[in-house]
Amino acid sequence: MLERSHLAIIAAVDARGTLTEAATSLHLSQSALSHAIRKLEHQLGTPLWEKEGRLLRLTQAGEQMLLLAKRLLPQFEHTEQLLKQFARGQRGALRIGMECHPCYQWLLKVITPFLSEWPDVDVDVKQKFQFGGIGALFSYDIDILVTPDPLRQSGLLYNPVFDYEQVLVVNSDHALAGKRYVLPEDLVDETLISYPVERERLDIYSEFLSPAKCVPKEHKEIEATNIMLQMVAAGRGVAALPKWLVEEYAQTMRISGVRMGKQGIAKQIFLGIRRSDESLAYLSGFIELAGRVQSFTK
Amino acid sequence: MLERSHLAIIAAVDARGTLTEAATSLHLSQSALSHAIRKLEHQLGTPLWEKEGRLLRLTQAGEQMLLLAKRLLPQFEHTEQLLKQFARGQRGALRIGMECHPCYQWLLKVITPFLSEWPDVDVDVKQKFQFGGIGALFSYDIDILVTPDPLRQSGLLYNPVFDYEQVLVVNSDHALAGKRYVLPEDLVDETLISYPVERERLDIYSEFLSPAKCVPKEHKEIEATNIMLQMVAAGRGVAALPKWLVEEYAQTMRISGVRMGKQGIAKQIFLGIRRSDESLAYLSGFIELAGRVQSFTK
């Protein structure tokens, strides 16, 4: 069977002119090459070289093989380079899954430096999962999951990347705007605006309203953070969002954040990965970078 | 070093799904494959597969390698096919050199059946040689030499392919047209038309005129056989050509052939090849075919 080593031999002999020099360039003895050639020619049933004086000249069959060598050898080398980069974790595709709507703003701040620090790693962000974020991790649809719920499972690894407080966002002229904190009862006459996810996954219900058995007067769902805040600024409702996000928007919009409950709602964002990917350099690179960005936004 | 066998493995595993089936398809034991994979992954420094349940799934590095395999393996196979054809002598390029101008007509009759009998062999005909026909053979400019002069040399092999008589061609109304044979003296008032080669290589000089110390009144050189005969038919001169060729043209032109000297000039055409090419099937095929065509033209 024709092997890469055979292609290397024919290319080396062509490049160096003599068998002896080709041998040294391949870190082999001249004898080894001679034997290898003899064997190959015997297998193929046709000579690849003919002796001309004390040098060798390619036969037609040899020319064909040289053609193949010149075509294939660079491809072997290229892929070897690529695999070396994979081995060092320098190259790959990082598919990020999001289970935390407002985190998108934060994510962008991580992705920008990541892309320049890992120029050979492609990044993709996905937000919809058929079987939830963890399912997407296990089914290799994504490589890293941004989530506030670290559902510990064997095979997964969670890294906390930042803490924040979830606050109520209201119009700056709203009666609740100046308060130190709001109580569940304060919202029974309000219109609540949230991302379109199940209520069990909204902290304002699970950690604030539901324990007090309160519900808002109305509940609207809006996908885009920006629009959501436009609505709040227009006095059309209230929302629950990370404090840092609200503070950012507050510079250009008439909105304010108010603590929910006396203790406030403390949240934490985790990056989940498959344990088997733990050694991937660009993955740990991403997580490390995410930690740095946290302190920046604080 | 990445080898073809590695590409074969990754392709087989991809095609069959399991390592076990891939092993049998490669005529190897499952253990052999497992060892080979382990070693390769260790060399590369990166896993190519990850276990998923009891099956294997490709990593990103593995995907890259599979891509390479799907690209390169068919090329290996194609060239192997080609080399097999070379080995059987079914494929090649036959470069024919001509040292015999009128033989071109005859050669065409050989080439036509040859092309259909050896569909994978390309044919090329060359007529000009820097260092003569034999030099062209030795320098691999041509593979077969059509010549009337078999200059025996070690390393060359000559095969006679046909005998013919070189005759004088005259206009049918010429005074010499009806004669049994002409003598050198008959040509001293004639215009001789020949191919543009040195006189020593023209038989009409070396074997007919020169021994009798005769020269024609005039000597013109014309390259194309057809034009040469047009001139003869128009009574503008006489020429020396193979008898069979003259007889062919005589059917449509007013020309006749006349023997030169009482014995005539007997000629023989040889096909010369390099001894090292003796085993090339398509070469012996050509020579054999040339012999058959001879009897056809006789």
Add this chain to the structure above:
DNA sequence: CCAATTCATGAGTATATCTCATGAATATAT
């Protein structure tokens, strides 16, 4: 929960490959 199937592993063997020490043929220099 058992039987079947998967891949992994260690040890021993077979095979292929390489090196060393030559030889024969050819080219180059004296």
Add this chain to the structure above:
DNA sequence: ATATATTCATGAGATATACTCATGAATTGG
């Protein structure tokens, strides 16, 4: 012309590689 250096070829022995066999551990489907 003859010596000398260089080429590729070859045989034998050493070394490294690859393969098989027997078995184990993990997973899956009935």
